[in-house]
Amino acid sequence: MTLPSLLSLPVLNLPSFEPQLQRENDKYFIFDSLRKKFLALTPEEWVRQHWINFLIEHQGYPKGLISLEKGLKYNQLQKRTDLVVFDRTGHPYLLIECKAPEIELNQNVLQQALAYRSTLLTSFVILSNGIKHISLEFEKSQKKFIQTPNFPPSP
Template identity: 60%
Template sequence: MDSNLDHIQLPELNLPHFEPQLQEKDGRMWVFDALRKKHLVLTPEEWVRQHWINFLITQLKFPKGLLALEKGLIYNSLVKRTDLVVWDKDGKPYLLIECKAPKVKLTQKTIEQACMYHKELKTPFLVISNGLQHICLSFNSFTEKFTQEKCFPEPPV
């Protein structure tokens, strides 16, 4: 990080450490998003999302081209945006990741919100994360039920 950014307190997350490109502009912190190839305002939620992107690509070996950010979908006639969707090689949604700020507790309400997005996309896997705690669920489309998993899903084949 740049030396002038040392005063910024960014929480250590329960995800592999990486050094995102940060810059200060107009009194705000910005982070470079390698997927969208542009700088975004660094919010606590964005800090978590950027760590997830890095983790998926560098550690879990998901192909970068299969990741999409803030995909729009309509739920109860409201336009909503998912945080991170991973597609399989056939172009079907595979993994939905809902990112929260580290201060946000993962409660039943948080899980229910992520499940609303899931109803539209019907991904086999759903992860809800505040960067410190992660809940990974697999979805059985026949029983329409979620099961909590101990491991993150492998990249789609």
């Protein structure tokens, strides 16, 4: 199913692709190739599925190293990350925090991602609303994140 004109999803600043869509009554669903099931098509899911496609089809990341909505505990609360990529030794490598396109990438979004990162200890963090992306790399010698224009290489 192609995107119907009724469904106005924004064009993202990520490579486009032809997702599998389903419509049930007035709700749309998008196929998640990693979980192998249809999920409610929300603006945030639209961004997440574009990132999955980008990582696998354009960056050569192996499907088996990508985890969606990984559960973790932070301050006694159960939280879920959007996307985590593991390196080939099984260690968390890249955390991607996805937001809906209309959500501004601000200090609150950064704090949320860094809270997740404090448990996962990834080397890279990306904040994205699908239109704007902020890529951060942890600089071990300085013990802080620096913004980088480069996308992390495949682990």
